[in-house]
Amino acid sequence: MIKDLFSDKDTCHTIDLAGADIRLFPYYFDTDEADYYLKELLTQVEWSEQVIKLYGKEHKVPRLSAWYADDNKSYEYSGLRTVGLPWLTILKDIKNKLQDVCDTPFNSVLVNRYRNGSDSVGWHADDEPELGCNPVIASLSFGEERTFHLKHKYDKSLKTSIVLPHGSLLLMQGATQSHWLHQIAKSKRDMDERINLTFRLVK
Numbered sequence: 001m002i003k004d005l006f007s008d009k010d011t012c013h014t015i016d017l018a019g020a021d022i023r024l025f026p027y028y029f030d031t032d033e034a035d036y037y038l039k040e041l042l043t044q045v046e047w048s049e050q051v052i053k054l055y056g057k058e059h060k061v062p063r064l065s066a067w068y069a070d071d072n073k074s075y076e077y078s079g080l081r082t083v084g085l086p087w088l089t090i091l092k093d094i095k096n097k098l099q100d101v102c103d104t105p106f107n108s109v110l111v112n113r114y115r116n117g118s119d120s121v122g123w124h125a126d127d128e129p130e131l132g133c134n135p136v137i138a139s140l141s142f143g144e145e146r147t148f149h150l151k152h153k154y155d156k157s158l159k160t161s162i163v164l165p166h167g168s169l170l171l172m173q174g175a176t177q178s179h180w181l182h183q184i185a186k187s188k189r190d191m192d193e194r195i196n197l198t199f200r201l202v203k
């Protein structure tokens, strides 16, 4: 009998966008694995609700987050510099597994938790100077499917969106962050929790 060499996990869609290199592995984790990670991460991650000051007024960031990194590396996100928490075993395991599909070493992960449709992240690029030129960002999603919107930084006619399923991996690399912005918009729809992990290499 001929063995089927490829499993669902290997299914990869290339997102065809000018000046970007984006690949989606919709079934990177099967449902049981994804359910397990969602449940464990909800309880194990040290969630915090950040507050930013804009024009003298304090605003709660519309999601919970946590930053884990080697050697307490610090990172600026949501306008705040944060020192890395020591790795959880579960996050280390996921990081090691990513080496199946990308040979980039990662030394940190930003974890976001969208509690419902009111939680979101605004338009931005993952282009902080400490990520260097053409960073590889490995983005894993667990829980509620949310839509990841992309728009070109300069050509307003270029935009697209990708639905990120439970257990999916989105890989962004090459010049993606130089040319494109992304967001997770708020939704009026009744939505369950979603966790997103973005593994990064901070210089």
Ligand SMILES: O=C(O)CCC(=O)C(=O)O
Binding pocket: 110, 112, 121, 126, 139, 148, 164, 182, 184, 196, 198
């Ligand atoms: O939740 C997502 O899919 C994206 C999160 C994101 O863009 C970020 O943390 O930089």
Ligand SMILES: [Mn+2]
Binding pocket: 124, 125, 126, 182
């Ligand atoms: Mn981002």
